[in-house]
Amino acid sequence: MGKNKQELYSVTEWSDVITLTVSERHPVLTVSPSWLSPGASVTLNCDVEHPSAGWSFYWYKVIKQEINRLYKYELLPGSISGTAQDSYIIHGQTHTAGYVCRAGRGDPEYHTDHSQPKFVWSADLNSAASLTVSPNRVQHFIYDSVTLNCSGNSSQWRVMTFTQHGYLRKCGDLGIMTESTCNLRWFQDTVSWCESESGQFSNGINITASYTDVILLSPVHPVNEGDSVALGCKLRTGNFNSTVAFYKNGKLIQNDDREKLNIPAVSKSDEGFYKCDYSGHESPESWMSVKGSRSSLSVSLITGLVSGMSLILLLSLLLCCWHKKSKGDLFIYFYFIY
Structure with a gap:
């Protein structure tokens, strides 16, 4: 005896509704330091949302394409198969450059999206191009007219x-x-630089947009050791009629009726964050960078060469005297003065 069609299968009630969320992991790249001293090492760190074992990390340099002027990513050396560490060190970085990272795991390997680009900036003017700003200062009032020029x-x-x-x-x-x-x-706080069609980068400069009534006048580019520098304080409107205070790294260093802080011969110890204050109105802080002068480098090099030659001559003389002494011909005593 056959069965009715209704008896061939049965239907249950609907289950409870659940929500399935697939989360894309977007790594976050950090760079340290973000501003370079020439030849310094740079450390890249790639952080995933939920770190766990088994991730491989891939490191890329940002390269500008000449055809469409967009960026492409080029794997850094030793990164083709990924690294087990979530950090990557670049030695001898000398110029402005951009980097991204991504991570992957599993078999077959699942890759995250690329991180947002992060840049390492060099303030050194000895590069393929240079960026200048007018007015030539770091801080500007929010409605100032500011011009950036590449050469x-x-x-x-x-x-x-x-x-x-x-x-x-x-x-x-x-x-x-x-x-x-x-x-x-119109502008906000930015770092700016120049790019050529061939992918070259210039020095980078900080630009600070200030909503305050007072700004600090400080050099855009690093200053050489031994140079004289004058930091100033500027009002949005009006003139100074009372004392002006200057601070370095939060510490008061000058408080009188002078509108400028003069440093006759800059040294590395003068590097730091500066700001000024007038009648309770503070400017933003700006970093003043100091680099070694070429003259001091030349003096150090010459001193080293002279010391090296003197040591060679002294050793040669000692060897000669030892040889003569062994034959009983000559005795010489050396007195070293410290």
């Missing part, structure tokens, strides 16, 4: 900016770009 060994440059919120933008998005010059119409 170098390439016919075409563009000014790039990295904002305080971590966005990479063309300078033309914040103003008007004419050939290699960018006139900012």
